[in-house]
Amino acid sequence: MIMRFLSSYPGMYITQSVLHSFVALIIVELSFFAWDIRDHHAKFRYRLLTLTLPVFMFPLYQVITPQRSAWYFRLNTALFDSQRWLELNPLGVLPLATVFLAFLIAITAVFVVQEILPIFRERSSLSDLGTCKGTLDALDAVLDSISSEIPITKPSICIIDEALPILVTQGFKDHTIMVSSHLIEVLDEDQLKGALTHEAVHIMRDSSTKTQLIYLLRILMFYNPVSLVEFRRVVHDDEFICDAVTVSITKNPAALIAAISSFYYHPGHGSQGLSQMKERIESHSHNLLLDERIQKLRETSLEGQESFGWAPFMLTASVILVMGYLVV
């Protein structure tokens, strides 16, 4: 039953897209090593290959070679045939096809808990943030100066009465930067400028639209463990890129580092059991990203952005496509 599903077109799509993602991931990571790619701008583009190509590879190959899924191709042409593994039953208890399917179901459950439920939670928490308490002339002036340096339409600013460090940009066409009163209190003018410039760079790069499009790919690959990891890494890369652009504009990495430091989060002891563990894991991962951003700013604050090499990029994409063709 399971093997029959995995041998059908939907089953083959699921199996091969996961395998193609793994192959793409390995090739992209080896490319980083081979061409000494450290720039997050370049890494962002390479990682997009891992997220995007596996969505289209199976249907593309089937159009090119309809017999690609038949046993003859698997046996004589393919470098790797997934069915050889899926048909195995090493202990005679559980076929690997069942284990594989159970693994994908577990990944789907993680996707729902990690990616879907927070959307609904975020919606309610954003509405919990309350209404705008207006703006400040000083903040308006900072935004005026940022808008003169970055080619964006000046976003509106909204101060919310909140004791936590909150700085988010909302909207796709008309943007609003929401900043908590807590941040205005703890950050000095330079640090605020750094933080607001970072948000303005997100607007300039159209990060919201990009993230939504990448998220759409992520939804399509809800069962894919590689997409689960790579989606996060792409979103993190976008943060690194915006940090680097911010510093190149403000020329003040120390102020941005100080602003980022104010976002460290240490959960209290209110919650218990699983929810406490979940909160701790989330805050730890959040703090790790902040650590990495600060470290990166310290390392590369004075370096300019590396130029992007299209030749290695196209070569990497070609290798992924050729190797993927031979993985069935």
Add this chain to the structure above:
Amino acid sequence: MVTILLVTAILTVLNWIPSLMQKQTMKRFNSIDIAKKELRIHRLFVPTYIPEDLHLVWPPAEIYAQEVPFSAFIMHLRYRDSRDIGLVIQQADANAPYQIEPLIKIKTTTAGSQISIKDRKAVLIPAVCDGNVPCYEVSWDEDGTIVTLICKCSAQDIVKIASSTLPGP
């Protein structure tokens, strides 16, 4: 270049491991005898007659066989003057959970007719195969084994070849 070699090596090793754990899955054999010996196939349907004017080469160019997940034996016969396959002979367990797609692709078929091959009830189907070549398929159930022949030849020729796979006059 190193990346390609490394990924190729990883995939090749990963593809090889299952054959260590499960030896009787589909694989290619150099001769019918070797396949027979290795897989302990009880009964093989091998033709003893192939019309000379078909220009098909014996022994088969390709022999594939498996015991797991079900018993199957496949022979591909090429033409003498080209790389094309002109005759496919397949035998598989009648209770197989899925069919092994023959290498000669049948594009369109017309209604088949019941014929008798040495007292066995068989179905003969006129068809058009890949390359828009007229072809025929004949198949029958031999004590729980489905024997199928697909040949880019006439109905008379495929029936003669099919008959020659069975014992008796």
